[in-house]
Amino acid sequence: MDLIRLFSDIISLERIVSKSELLDKYSTDESSIHFSQPLIALLPKTTEEISKILAIAYNNDIVVVPRGLGTGLSGGAIPIKPSIIISTELMNNIIEIDTENMMIVTEPGVITGNLQREVEKHGLYYPPDPASLDSCSIGGNVSESSGGPSAVRYGTTRDYVRGIEFVTPNGTIMHFGGKVRKDATGYNIKDLLIGSEGTLGIITKLTLSLIPLPKFKYDMLIAFDSIDDAINGAIIILRSSIKPSTIEFMEKRAIEAAKEFLGNEMPVQKGEAHLLIRLDGDNKNEIEERMISTSEIVKQLTGYEILIAENSTQQEKLWKGRRSLHDAMVKMSVKREREDVVVPISMLPKLISEVHKLEDIYNVPVIAFGHAGDGNVHINIIKTKNDNGSFDKYYNEMIKKILETTVYLGGKLSGEHGIGIFKKEFMHLVFTEEELELQRKLKMVFDPKNLFNPEKMLP
Ligand SMILES: Cc1cc2nc3c(=O)[nH]c(=O)nc-3n(C[C@H](O)[C@H](O)[C@H](O)COP(=O)(O)OP(=O)(O)OC[C@H]3O[C@@H](n4cnc5c(N)ncnc54)[C@H](O)[C@@H]3O)c2cc1C
Missing domain, CATH: 3.30.70.2190 (Alpha-Beta Plaits)
Known part of the structure; x- marks a missing residue:
C-alpha cells in the first residue's frame, strides 16, 4: 500500500516522515527499546486532520500508534507491529488562558514546562511537575496519568483535567467534560481516557484547571x-x-x-x-x-x-x-532496569528494606529514589562495568520479586510511568482474569479492530 499517497491529500508531504534516518526517532522512547521502525510518521496540526487520517487508517486496517514527545519510560509510543505513528509534536499551541475561570485550553503537544511558565505570567499555577517537564508533552502526561514531586500536596495530572477532545480510532471527534469543576453528567469517559496510554484514541485538546500561584x-x-x-x-x-x-x-x-x-x-x-x-x-x-x-x-x-x-x-x-x-542512573550503568512502584506510605520502609535485601541475595546494585511523599519510588537495578554476570542472570527474577512484594504490601505496579510494554505481563498480579477481561472488552468498544496501539497495557 502506498501510504504516502494515501495520506498526502490530508497533510502536506513535509509533514509525512518516511526516510529511515528520520524514522529512527519514532521507533523508540526514553526506555530505549527498539522493535522496528514505523512505516511512516504523520505530523498533523489539527483535530480535523487527525480525524481524517484515522478514518482512512481504520478503513484500510492500518495499525496506529499515537505519540507525544517520546519521553515515556514504559514503551507506550513504541511501534511493535508494522504501524504508522501519529505525533502531536506540531500541535503545540496554547489556545486560551481563561483567568476568570482559572482554566487553560491547550493542544496536546505543548511542552508541560512551557505551559506552567505561561500560566505563571498570569499569577496562576499548574502544579503537576514530572521530572521530564521540559521535554514531555501535556497530552503524553494525560495519557500516562503522570505525576511529579508536587503530587503530595497538589495531586497528579488527573486531578487537573476538566475537559478532553478526543478522536476515536475510526476518526470520530468527541468531547467529554469542559470548563467545569464538577460534572455528574453521564459516564465519566474523561477519567477513563486519562491514563489510557494511547490505547483508546488520540487526545487532541485539553481543558485543565489552574490554581492561584503560591507567593x-x-x-x-x-x-x-x-x-x-x-x-x-x-x-x-x-x-x-x-x-x-x-x-x-x-x-x-x-x-x-x-x-x-x-x-x-x-x-x-x-x-x-x-x-x-x-x-x-x-x-x-x-x-x-x-x-x-x-x-x-x-x-x-x-x-x-x-x-x-x-x-x-x-x-x-x-x-x-x-x-x-534518571540520566545519572543511565550514565552509571551498562544496562539498567527500573521499576516505578507505589505502595501505601506506611509500607514504604518495608518496601525499601525488602528491595535492598535483593541486592545482597543477587549481588546486583539496587538504588532507590523518588516521591516518598506519595509512596511512589523508582527502583533501579543496575548493571555496572564490574558486573560478574549476575545482572543478566537475575534481573528478571529481581523484577518479579519487587513487583510481587509491592502487591503483597498493598501497592500497584506503576505510580506514574504506566504499564506500556514492559509491565503488562505482571498485570495478573493486580487484577483477576475477570477484571482483565472487563478491561479488554472496554478496549474493544473503542477499538473493535484492535488497530490502535495494540499489545500495550493489557496482557
Ligand atoms: C528524565 C525523565 C524523567 C521522567 N520523570 C517523570 C516523572 O517525574 N513523572 C512521570 O509521571 N513521568 C516521568 N517520566 C516519563 C514521561 O516523561 C511521562 O510519561 C510523560 O508523560 C510522557 O510524555 P510524552 O509526551 O513524552 O509521551 P510519549 O512518550 O510520546 O507517549 C507516552 C504514551 O502516551 C501516548 N500518547 C501521547 N500523546 C498522546 C495523545 N495526544 N493522545 C493519546 N495518546 C497519547 C502514547 O501512545 C504513549 O502510550 C520521565 C521521563 C524521563 C525521560
Missing part, C-alpha cells in the same frame, strides 16, 4: 544517617500539619551518581539519604513556622538540617540534582 516557596534539603530515618521522617512530616508540597527521597548512591553526572558538587554530600522538602504558601511567617516544625521532627530522628534554599538560584541547584537522577 512563596522554600526548599529544605535534609540529610539523615540512615535510609530508615529518612523514610520515617517523611511519614511523620506527612502525618503532621506541615503540609509539604513535595517530599522527595534520595539514597546516598543516587546522590553520588547525580554528582558524577552533573560534574560538580551537589550542595550536600553528608548522610545516607536525603529528603528534599518544599513548603509553599502565601504567608511567609506561616511557612517559616512550618519549617521550624519540620526541623523539630527531623532532629528527633538522626536527621540534621543542612540547607534551606530561599531564592530561585539555590532552589534550581537543588532541583537540578533531583531531576538529573
Whole structure:
C-alpha cells in the first residue's frame, strides 16, 4: 500500500516522515527499546486532520500508534507491529488562558514546562511537575496519568483535567467534560481516557484547571544517617500539619551518581539519604513556622538540617540534582532496569528494606529514589562495568520479586510511568482474569479492530 499517497491529500508531504534516518526517532522512547521502525510518521496540526487520517487508517486496517514527545519510560509510543505513528509534536499551541475561570485550553503537544511558565505570567499555577517537564508533552502526561514531586500536596495530572477532545480510532471527534469543576453528567469517559496510554484514541485538546500561584516557596534539603530515618521522617512530616508540597527521597548512591553526572558538587554530600522538602504558601511567617516544625521532627530522628534554599538560584541547584537522577542512573550503568512502584506510605520502609535485601541475595546494585511523599519510588537495578554476570542472570527474577512484594504490601505496579510494554505481563498480579477481561472488552468498544496501539497495557 502506498501510504504516502494515501495520506498526502490530508497533510502536506513535509509533514509525512518516511526516510529511515528520520524514522529512527519514532521507533523508540526514553526506555530505549527498539522493535522496528514505523512505516511512516504523520505530523498533523489539527483535530480535523487527525480525524481524517484515522478514518482512512481504520478503513484500510492500518495499525496506529499515537505519540507525544517520546519521553515515556514504559514503551507506550513504541511501534511493535508494522504501524504508522501519529505525533502531536506540531500541535503545540496554547489556545486560551481563561483567568476568570482559572482554566487553560491547550493542544496536546505543548511542552508541560512551557505551559506552567505561561500560566505563571498570569499569577496562576499548574502544579503537576514530572521530572521530564521540559521535554514531555501535556497530552503524553494525560495519557500516562503522570505525576511529579508536587503530587503530595497538589495531586497528579488527573486531578487537573476538566475537559478532553478526543478522536476515536475510526476518526470520530468527541468531547467529554469542559470548563467545569464538577460534572455528574453521564459516564465519566474523561477519567477513563486519562491514563489510557494511547490505547483508546488520540487526545487532541485539553481543558485543565489552574490554581492561584503560591507567593512563596522554600526548599529544605535534609540529610539523615540512615535510609530508615529518612523514610520515617517523611511519614511523620506527612502525618503532621506541615503540609509539604513535595517530599522527595534520595539514597546516598543516587546522590553520588547525580554528582558524577552533573560534574560538580551537589550542595550536600553528608548522610545516607536525603529528603528534599518544599513548603509553599502565601504567608511567609506561616511557612517559616512550618519549617521550624519540620526541623523539630527531623532532629528527633538522626536527621540534621543542612540547607534551606530561599531564592530561585539555590532552589534550581537543588532541583537540578533531583531531576538529573534518571540520566545519572543511565550514565552509571551498562544496562539498567527500573521499576516505578507505589505502595501505601506506611509500607514504604518495608518496601525499601525488602528491595535492598535483593541486592545482597543477587549481588546486583539496587538504588532507590523518588516521591516518598506519595509512596511512589523508582527502583533501579543496575548493571555496572564490574558486573560478574549476575545482572543478566537475575534481573528478571529481581523484577518479579519487587513487583510481587509491592502487591503483597498493598501497592500497584506503576505510580506514574504506566504499564506500556514492559509491565503488562505482571498485570495478573493486580487484577483477576475477570477484571482483565472487563478491561479488554472496554478496549474493544473503542477499538473493535484492535488497530490502535495494540499489545500495550493489557496482557
Ligand atoms: C528524565 C525523565 C524523567 C521522567 N520523570 C517523570 C516523572 O517525574 N513523572 C512521570 O509521571 N513521568 C516521568 N517520566 C516519563 C514521561 O516523561 C511521562 O510519561 C510523560 O508523560 C510522557 O510524555 P510524552 O509526551 O513524552 O509521551 P510519549 O512518550 O510520546 O507517549 C507516552 C504514551 O502516551 C501516548 N500518547 C501521547 N500523546 C498522546 C495523545 N495526544 N493522545 C493519546 N495518546 C497519547 C502514547 O501512545 C504513549 O502510550 C520521565 C521521563 C524521563 C525521560
